Amino acid sequence: MRRRRGWLPEAEGQRRARGQADVSPRHEGPPPGSSRDPAHDRIAAAMVQLIGSRGYEATAIETVCERAGVERADFDRRFAGKEDCFLVLHEEIAAELCRRVNAAYAGPAAWHNRIWAAGWAALNFLQEDPVRARFFIVELNGVGGGAQAHRDRILQRLADLLDGGREQLEDPNSASRCTAEIAAGSIYGAIATKVRGGWIDRGEHFLPELIYMAMLPYLGARAAEDELLVQPLQRPQGRV
Amino acid sequence: MSESSRSLSERLSKTPAARHLVPRDFVSQSQRERMLLATTELVAERGYQKTTIELIAKTARVALVTFYEHFAGKEECFLAAFDETVSAAAEAFDGLLDPQQPWPEQIALGLEIFLEMVEAEPARARLCIVASQAAGTVALARYQAMLESVAPKLREGREFNPRASRLPDGLEVALAGGLVWLIQQRLVAGEVDGLKALLPEMLQVTLTPYVGEVEAGRAADAAQARVAA
Numbered sequence: 018m019r020r021r022r023g024w025l026p027e028a029e030g031q032r033r034a035r036g037q038a039d040v041s042p043r044h045e046g047p048p049p050g051s052s053r054d055p056a057h058d059r060i061a062a063a064m065v066q067l068i069g070s071r072g073y074e075a076t077a078i079e080t081v082c083e084r085a086g087v088e089r090a091d092f093d094r095r096f097a098g099k100e101d102c103f104l105v106l107h108e109e110i111a112a113e114l115c116r117r118v119n120a121a122y123a124g125p126a127a128w129h130n131r132i133w134a135a136g137w138a139a140l141n142f143l144q145e146d147p148v149r150a151r152f153f154i155v156e157l158n159g160v161g162g163g164a165q166a167h168r169d170r171i172l173q174r175l176a177d178l179l180d181g182g183r184e185q186l187e188d189p190n191s192a193s194r195c196t197a198e199i200a201a202g203s204i205y206g207a208i209a210t211k212v213r214g215g216w217i218d219r220g221e222h223f224l225p226e227l228i229y230m231a232m233l234p235y236l237g238a239r240a241a242e243d244e245l246l247v248q249p250l251q252r253p254q255g256r257v
Numbered sequence: 258m259s260e261s262s263r264s265l266s267e268r269l270s271k272t273p274a275a276r277h278l279v280p281r282d283f284v285s286q287s288q289r290e291r292m293l294l295a296t297t298e299l300v301a302e303r304g305y306q307k308t309t310i311e312l313i314a315k316t317a318r319v320a321l322v323t324f325y326e327h328f329a330g331k332e333e334c335f336l337a338a339f340d341e342t343v344s345a346a347a348e349a350f351d352g353l354l355d356p357q358q359p360w361p362e363q364i365a366l367g368l369e370i371f372l373e374m375v376e377a378e379p380a381r382a383r384l385c386i387v388a389s390q391a392a393g394t395v396a397l398a399r400y401q402a403m404l405e406s407v408a409p410k411l412r413e414g415r416e417f418n419p420r421a422s423r424l425p426d427g428l429e430v431a432l433a434g435g436l437v438w439l440i441q442q443r444l445v446a447g448e449v450d451g452l453k454a455l456l457p458e459m460l461q462v463t464l465t466p467y468v469g470e471v472e473a474g475r476a477a478d479a480a481q482a483r484v485a486a
Contacts, residue, residue, distance in 0.1 A: 074394075158390055158397050161306045165391055169445070172438065195439055195458045202438025203431040206404075210427055226425040230435075234462050237470040238418070245423050 057095055059085040061106050069148035073103065073159035103160050107167050110153050114142050115174060128181045132231050135178055140224050143208070147218045154212045168205075176201040182235030196234045203230050289327050291317040293338040301380035305335065305392040335384075335392055339399055342381045346374055347406070360413050361464055361476050367410065368436070368459050369480075372452045375440055379449045386441050407433040414467030424466060432463060457481040 063084035067076045078099055082089050096102035121138035122131045143150040157164045180197035183189040204227050211217045225245050232241040295316035299308040310331050314324045328334040353370055354363050375382040389400040408429035415421035425431075436459055443449055457477040464473035 159394065161304075161391050165387070165445075169442065192461075193458060195455055196462055198439045198442065199432075199435040199459065199462045201435070203435030205438070206434030207425070207427050207431040210430070226427075229425065230428075230431060233465055238465050238467075239469070241466075242420055242423055245425070 054095075056085070056087050056091050059087060060092060060095065060102070061109070064102055064106055065110075065149050065152045068103065068156050069150075069152035073099075073156045078102075100160055100163070103156075104163060104167060107153065107157060107164070110149065111167065111171055114139065114153075114171075117142055118174075118178075122178055128185060129232070129236075132178065132182075133228060136224055136227050136231070140208075140227070143212065144218045147212070147215070150212050150217050154209050172198075172201045172205050175204065179204075179231055182231070185235040192234065200231055200234055288317065288319050288323055292319060292324060292327060292334060293341060296334050296338045297342070297380050297384050300335065300338075300388045300392075301383040305388045305396075310334075332393055332395065335388075336396060336399065339385055339389055339396065342378075342385050343399075343403055346385075349374070360417070361468060361472070363410070364414070364463055365456075365460055365476055365480055368463065369453065369456055372440075372456060372459075375444070376449050376452050379444060382440070382449075383444050386437055387444055404430050404433045404437065411463070411467075414464070417467045418469075421467075428466060432466075436463065453484050456484055 060081060063081045064076070067081055067084060076099070078092055079089065081102075082092050085092075092102070096105065117138045118135045121134040124131065126134075143153075157168055176194065176197040179200050180194050182197070183192050186192060207227060207230065208217070211223060217223075225247050228244045228247075229241050232244055292313055295313050296308065299312055299316060308331065310324055311321065313331070313334065314321050317324075324334070328337065350367060350370060354367055356363070358366070375386075385400070385403065389396045389403075411429040411432060415424065418424070439455065439459065440452070443452060443455075457480045460480050461470075461473045461477040464476055468476075
């Protein structure tokens, strides 16, 4: 049987009593670097925009090239085909998402606060460009078996962060990494439902639901439910 | 819930609907069944994309024309295999779960049956859990529907939580997705032996939102003792 230990530092307890969580980003990183290949960047922008709005199946390489203003040969020099291009771009988006989430999660703060910050960074990333979010989460499913490995790597990274919650348990060995994997799968599924339904850019109230699912196995039902009452601070404008 | 895991295996294999989960005599099967079985095995081995109609027909020992007499194409054949497995599994659940039992025990038994099925039929589990997510939009919708079909049973647990109105609407589907993803990882890695060892932890996570972590812990301890036995 698991019991949680006392987990809120006093300052955080006071903050939550006011109904606010510290979700401010901890790191102001530089904007994501370009690939130093303007044609690659144009293809990337066109591909993400077209697939994110029309779908993977309905998007032809020719249309991507036309939108990007490049020749088909320019595309072929860089990518083995549509699937290869999709996976390369997916990897690039994943790297940027991980960079932001890692930056938000880093630091000496309590695990609870770091998860809030990481969740904030992830949700902000998805909300700032819903078409890219669709490309990244929904259209991945249309690409085939290799794409699932991409998604699974992201989920494993999420499980890494959640697994830090074991330290919140009275006996950290009473849960294994499996618990974090279940929570990661649940959170990803909840996000995917929102993105698929076109609701990802609506409001911040979704974040407490994700945090609830993250805290549930480690802090217990009651404490996790308290997360649902937290009103997140206003989302910062622009990229973080 | 005092039966041993062995008796569950026996009961599962004796359930009429669940007989489909056990490979039958290959020769005696109808052409359609042979094609569904071939699809299941090929998809589990090679993935959906690399499974061709020619390969399905060859493995099932039927002519190409016979394939097209039964199915319009690969996707239709895949969906038929998916539907057959899911409905057989659903019938097995219905046959083994007793709605009169306390809800936490139904969930414990339901998870145990699920793990038992995956261990017994990894190819079919791969088809329904792994391949269906990469086999087109219709298959993906069926996978989603499969997750959603579990939600009402989980949602019954809300009556144990006096603050249930606070819980997110999508909690049950998300939970089902998390549990399935855990198993999906094992299927992809080919690590299906001993899956039942995951039962206590799966149960703990599943029950906590409804009965709280203390009650969930008791149920997980009981499951642990049962699995160890």
